[in-house]
Amino acid sequence: MNTQHEKNNSLFESIAALEGALFIDGEFRKGTGARLPVENPANGEVIGHIAAATPAEIEAAVSAARRAFRLWSAELPKTRARALHRLGELIAEDALNMAKIMTSEQGKPLNEAKGEILKLAEACHFYAEEATRVHGEIVPNDQHGFQSLVVREPVGVVGAITPWNYPAELVGWKLCASLASGCTIVIKPAEITPFTALAIAEKCAEAGIPAGVVNVLTGKGSLIGQALVEHPQVDKIAFTGSSAVGLHIQQSCPQVKRLSLELGGNCPMIVTASADIPAAVKGAVRRGFRNCGQICIAVNRIYVHRPVYDDFVSQVGAAADRLVLGNGLEMPDADLGAMASAEPLNKTRGHLNDALEKGARLIAGGKAPEGAHYAAGYFFRPTVVADCTHEMQVMTEETFGPLVGIMPFDRVEEAIALANDTPYGLAAYVYARDLTEIHTLSAALDYGNVAINNVDAGIMNAPYGGRKQSGVGYEHGREGLLEYFNFKHIRLYH
């Protein structure tokens, strides 16, 4: 049994062991392509390098997945369930070490990263159980002497392409659904957070998942991701990322292919005068600033009934000012870590400047924290701007950073129109106690997920997906698993 001290020291050994590695056909091999650095966003240090997968390595991974599909899809569901349970156990046992890898490359505080790893372990157990509950149907027929069976068959080889904000869960949901359904998978994680995905592959090997069922290729999305999109032996693309890249994937797919696209958001919160204001403040701050707002379902914009507007604005500002920032490894309990890279930080600054130039009032934050601890990292104080309008980017575009805009409204119908005035449709939040308001708002909001008096829009049992430019298809729940199956109608004549 390792001591805590030895476990801390093992972090850089863990990353060093994954340096330049690709996981293909059940083994780690050193990639032969160009090396790309991976940076710790909290201090700018290079923590390791990945290998950009070459065309030959992409081919090797897809061929391995194709070969493994024949065997894996023929396994009994209970065999696949056992593998998933084992995977979940191994991930939970090593949660701290895996969380350190994630914090080093993504920036979120260690305890938050550990929470994400443990949620991935839970997802393994959820899908293990679902794997044994996939059943077909015998449907009513149109003539005597016939029987119609509708059976479910796994789609085949899945290409999974994922972003950097949830490096474990967004890989894991696709991995779990593939394993449960009998599909095999080639994963292309985000270029800046590859080591978490490689660490998950390590657990798959330890769990005894057969060679070729899971493969991980690192490198640039525009090359490796695109190669998976275009590969005729990849039957489905499971993508999470921006709407722009999702649309590009849909348009550039050269064959007819199953696609699930979990894309961007621009999520509203509506707070009516009947709401429990302290609860709404707590929800706004949690869903606005967790993971530095780098969440597709982050609260981006808040519409507040005028009678409670000033009170709400000042309470949210004060709560944002109380949040503590820190290097996620050194301050595991910090509320916010570093942002993942310069790109979302610059976008946040841009949206803030745009809002201030157009007349918004700065209520909290608006700058990087001061002090040597923060000097070399991508830190930004949680920022609140009030008196916003729909002329401002903060209200109409996804910021993907720690910036929240607030705007007053007079009538609930006006708030609904403003909330729906967006090309996105991922998640919306409502704080209200009046039942009529609750029913009116939950029916009228054109979003895949609506949370009332809470901010937990996604749970493992319920389908999670977006409308409009926020995507097609679902993750989570039975509906999420169905995305990995084809239906087959078998008509029997006796």
Ligand code: TAP
């Ligand atoms: P993207 O830039 O879209 O990147 C996502 C993934 O696509 C990365 O692995 C990227 O590789 C890859 N990629 C880039 N160009 C590609 C191409 N031409 N073909 C195939 N793959 C390609 O998103 P991001 O900046 O990492 O993540 C933030 C976005 O993800 C936000 O819009 C956020 O709302 C969205 N998101 C949505 C959800 C859900 S559930 N709806 C959850 C989390 C995040 P590289 O890393 O090499 O660029």
